Amino acid sequence: MESLLKKARECGFDACGVVPVDVLSRERERLERWIGQGFHAGMNYMANNIEKRENPALLVEGACSVIVTLTNYYTPKLQSEGIPVVARYAYGKDYHRVVKDRLFKLHTCLEEVTGRKITGRAFVDSAPVFEHEWARRAGLGWIGRNSLLIHPRLGSYCFIGVIISDFEPSRYSLPEERNFCGQCNRCVETCPTGALSSHEVNANLCISYNSIERKDDIPSEIKKKMGDRFFGCDACQEVCPWNRKAVLHHVEEFSPNEWLMRMSRDEWLALDEEAFQVRFKESPLQRPGLERIKHNL
Ligand code: SF4
Ligand code: SF4
Numbered sequence: 001m002e003s004l005l006k007k008a009r010e011c012g013f014d015a016c017g018v019v020p021v022d023v024l025s026r027e028r029e030r031l032e033r034w035i036g037q038g039f040h041a042g043m044n045y046m047a048n049n050i051e052k053r054e055n056p057a058l059l060v061e062g063a064c065s066v067i068v069t070l071t072n073y074y075t076p077k078l079q080s081e082g083i084p085v086v087a088r089y090a091y092g093k094d095y096h097r098v099v100k101d102r103l104f105k106l107h108t109c110l111e112e113v114t115g116r117k118i119t120g121r122a123f124v125d126s127a128p129v130f131e132h133e134w135a136r137r138a139g140l141g142w143i144g145r146n147s148l149l150i151h152p153r154l155g156s157y158c159f160i161g162v163i164i165s166d167f168e169p170s171r172y173s174l175p176e177e178r179n180f181c182g183q184c185n186r187c188v189e190t191c192p193t194g195a196l197s198s199h200e201v202n203a204n205l206c207i208s209y210n211s212i213e214r215k216d217d218i219p220s221e222i223k224k225k226m227g228d229r230f231f232g233c234d235a236c237q238e239v240c241p242w243n244r245k246a247v248l249h250h251v252e253e254f255s256p257n258e259w260l261m262r263m264s265r266d267e268w269l270a271l272d273e274e275a276f277q278v279r280f281k282e283s284p285l286q287r288p289g290l291e292r293i294k295h296n297l
Helices: 002-010 025-036 050-054 095-114 131-137 186-190 207-213 258-262 265-270 273-279 289-296
Strands: 015-020 065-072 120-123 158-165 229-231
Touching: 002 015, 002 065, 002 095, 015 131, 025 050, 065 095, 065 131, 095 120, 095 158, 131 158, 207 229, 229 289, 265 289
Parallel strands: none
Antiparallel strands: 015 065, 065 158, 120 158
């Protein structure tokens, strides 16, 4: 276990834990209820591969553990006043590749330490995995009323990466059984669209979903509440008291894209595809693409 934590730090992770594989029946029930209420909006993929999401041994044959890592992406630097706003996670390069490369490195390190081949797969927010629950079980924090994982030292501006494999640690991490939200309800009260209730997000109302995932027109009642945001929303993280202690990340790839930090609405609307590709080559903004960004603006 200590060697795993040491190797995870060497690979650039800010926190790490490891838990035995288990069948997450309670989380499956919760997810099915959430989908049944229609809260997943247009994310129909959430209903796919539910058995694999519930039981990671179906994702990786012979898996016995889930290694969970956190990568801090917080920066106190903000975009210039009055320009179109994106969520902090999109300031730099796309996190999927950055975190996955680190997970591959950790995988290799573990093979060196154990002296054997480890069969496993790395996942970063792109496969049917209950990342938040695995992180909680790995002692990396609790799930807040904003539905995000909150680490007591790092806060919630963290990416979760996991390795599901046949790695067997000398001992496992202890789960976080407590929830330190207490009487606080700030995120719920602050959410501009009322998308939060009892640790759940109604994606139909969430600005993140509407500005990034949605394919059709954004409903007018959401549009009115988006303010200057055109990609994502950090409102329910900005007010969280556990983020007051957040410190600047140390990932070069997450350094803010200077275009993004100062481009005005008019400059965005005048941008052509060629310039967009040059300026935002490896950015998370590639996901919606320029046409959708202009639509949002
Ligand atoms: S991301 Fe924004 S819109 Fe979505 S739940 Fe949080 S505060 Fe509400
Ligand atoms: S703002 Fe308050 S209720 Fe919301 S996640 Fe943070 S501590 Fe929990």
